[in-house]
Amino acid sequence: MKVLDFLEKSIAVIGIIAFGGSVLPLMLTGGDPLAGDLESAGVTVLYGGLYLLVLAAVAMRPGIAFQIPFASPALTAMIAFAFLTALWSLFPDVTLRRSIAFMFTTVFGIWLALRFRFPEIMRLLVIGLSFLMFVSFYMIFAMPSIGLDSTQHVGAWKGVFFQKNVTGRMMVWLVLALVWLDWQKEQSRWVTRPLILLAMLLIVMSRSGTGLVTSVLVSVALLSTTMLRGSIRNFAPTMALLTALLVIMVTAGATFWYDVLYALGRDPTLTGRTVLWQHIVQSVTERPLLGYGYAAYWFGFNGPGASFTRDWGITSAHSGWLELTLDLGLVGVALVLVVLSRMLFQGFFAARYGNSRPEAAWAFAVGCALLAVSVSESVFAERHSMNWVIATIAVVRLIQQSRWQRLLNDRAEEQHRLRRHHAPASVATAVAPAYAGQSRAL
Secondary structure, eight states: OHHHHHHHHHHHHHHHHHTSOBSHHHHHTTOOTTTOOTTSHHHHHHHHHHHHHHHHHHHTOHHHHHHGGGSOHHHHHHHHHHHHGGGTOSSHHHHHHHHHHHHHHHHHHHHHHHHSOHHHHHHHHHHHHHHHHHHHHHHHHHOHHHHBOOSSSTTOBOTTBSSHHHHHHHHHHHHHHHHHHHHTTOSOHHHHHHHHHHHHHHHHHTTOHHHHHHHHHHHHHHHHGGGGOSOHHHHHHHHHHHHHHHHHHHHHHHHSHHHHHHHTTOOTTTTTHHHHHHHHHHHHHHSTTTOSOTTTTTSTTTSTTHHHHHHTOOOSOSSHHHHHHHHHHHHHHHHHHHHHHIIIIIHHHHHHHSSSHHHHHHHHHHHHHHHHHTTTSOOSSOSSOHHHHHHHHHHHHHHHHHHHHHHHHHHHHHHHHHHHHHHHHHHHHHHHHHHHHHHHHO
């Protein structure tokens, strides 16, 4: 069993590294790490091997294998709908191929959530993402042609990742896992705190304003859940304070948005995003309900996004919600809202009232991060993406918590009913001998 456990954990770490958005798959298959071609023949074969490893890991645990389709109805519906969009996709073969990748990405996240205890999941995330972090530092200093941005953000540290914003997002998930382990004392502080500092250094030097803000946001969201517990006397003032701070931040951001953007290293067009979004909104209005087919809108040089793909090299809407609407339409948006709402609302209330409060607090922090990042980055329903793997883990763990809680409540109710049902009989049994003795005495 120890060998099997080691194999499963090894597959988990390999998957985390492979889905981390790095150039390693290209480098391992002899491709150009600056080209960004993640659909070359070599990379396709590499991911095919990873799919086989995931299938093997799932097959080794038949109990888990049968749970996967029912782990989250919303996630299962998203996978099915992604395949279904091939019927009206601009490029049906592309949609089918990429839907397979999306399916395995989601299944990998579900398997992680069902197979391992939560502290183990956090440690596996730390191992995989820390590996990418250390390789990034190596690339920055030993291979600066790869590790440093030489195009739009010259000199920014991007490490082993394709783009500096990807570096920021991956380090956000590493920071969140490390903060959770440190908070719960599941790992030595001599390990977690130096790693947090290194991750934050990489975020700062990558010049990822979104990554910096989000890393602070998730840490505050995670640790502030400790103030949500206890009596209403403690809860009400805490919520009032957090609400007041939120109002102040929103008001200040709306008033001084121009200065805030420049402070984060962004121009008022969000590095050209506003021009891109105007084009996409027009496209969305043409196919609002069902979209253009999963991952088909940006394919090739003949689609509706060809001008941006050809002239700017853009293959993403740089907005989670717009990208989702292009791929899966409003149906996909509704399904993601179900997933995100579970993380935010169930995570929040479970962090206050539930039995596994630290775990629910992590899921709540993940929801806050995805909501924040989705404004300017495509993070929903991504294939080969740790963003979606993290979201999948969060929602499946919350659903499992809810099911376990219902099961415990049902058992407690059943035991209470049995005690009530058998109480009169037991009392009668105890009283009968005494009554019989009194009768004989008379």
